[in-house]
Amino acid sequence: MRQDIRMEPESRESQTVEIPPPRQAPADAILLRGVDHAYGELQTLEAIDLQAPAHGVLGLVGPSGCGKSTLLELVCGLREASAGTIAVGDATASGERLACCAFMPQRDLLLPWYSAIDNAALALRNQGMGRREARGAAAGLFERFGLEGFEATRPDQLSGGMRQRVAFLRTLIAGKPVLALDEPFASLDAITRAEMQEWLAAALRTDPRTVVLVTHDVEEALYLSDRVAVLSARPARVVAEIVAPAPRADDRDAAVTDSAFVAAREEAMRALREGSR
């Protein structure tokens, strides 16, 4: 099952500087029905129903420790649900979902023994590509995402924003139809975070993917997502689903001060407060 989502070798060669094209996703790229999860006795998720269309961005917000990250790991196939069904495209078994999703963990987790470009190209290397080829494939993206000149730099020499960009590229380059982002900008200062949100929005406009975005920042969720699911405190249930106002301005400041956006944010905050009780 893993093979069918991988790119054919010949298509990979012709695409050395482009992002590998994701597999065509069916109408509902992600579908969760009645998903429960528990760590032993501790119930973390309760009857979660969620869906996201192909190339849609689904935001997940909720109080800290509510199980957002667990939910994301379930979608990615990194965990098994206690009950319910999870489908990513046609993939339902966890091993198949794992093959369809690229996971970006909370901390950037760049490997300190690899240069920035080798970190970004990690998935290609794992998929069996040679080092030079993999670097070639990643180099084009470094240019496109404003990281040129930092290819050989070790992660500890990069700024927080750059590390996050490399971590995102690493996720993107994996060539999976679904990107699972776990609080990608939580560790950044407010200004860098705003810049990175703008950057990510632009990156997804030029290269649309199905994205599940976990965050505790309602504004970030609404700015980046098409739809935001608000989760309650543990055990997490979906207490509200809020459609992000569209179209949004490319400029983040303009987008978040728009009256429809402000109204949506208030609604989400209200749901979050109620769900936290």
Added chain:
Amino acid sequence: MRRWLLPLGLIALLLALWQVACSTGAIADALNLESYLVPSPTEIASSLWENRGLLAENAWVTLQEILLGIVAALVVGVAFAVLMNRWRALRDAAYPLVVASQTIPIVVIAPILVVWFGYGMTPKVVLIALFCFFPITVNAFDGLRSVDPEAVKLMRSLDASRWQRFWRVEAPTALPSLFTGIKIAVVFAPIGAVFAEWAGSSSGLGHLIQFDTAYFQVDRQFATVAVLAAMALALIGLTTLAERRVVTWR
């Protein structure tokens, strides 16, 4: 500069004090000994020079034992650490045993090893390997266990096989800790070599010390100890250098 100057100054001062205490006969008088039994630094230095051929010959024997012992411990210890990290049952069964084995004074095994393996190089290598096995295994294992579980998830999501996860995440994570183990092993190894040679041998620095004890050649004993210490220091230095070359991300 200061980092080097201060300890070197202290060494010079101690040697000078020693020299004065010997030349006035203060130590020998206090211990009620013949003065040749309490050699001064200059006497030790001249013994070192006069016996340079003999010392080099025996140092080479001991160095071979040490290097072979460390390599053997490294191969077995790392393999064991990897297996314990891979199979939980093996870890649960063997780890307490590995720790408990430290209560055995390995020195007492030396005569048994001589009985089993004779007077050649083998019992020395085995004993040194036993000395070095514990720090290498435990540190390698702790290093492997310190792998960030999030990094493992990340690698799984990025299509890494178990093998790739090992080489690209687990092994590099464990390397600094492994080097710590090697450095401890390198300090232990010369001690193990001396004990092994005392249990039965016909050459080596430990053998030389034992031989000189019988003939009250205290100046050469000190010279031998100096060579042994220099060897251990050189090995630690080399290990640190190797670590800097390999672990470039710290």
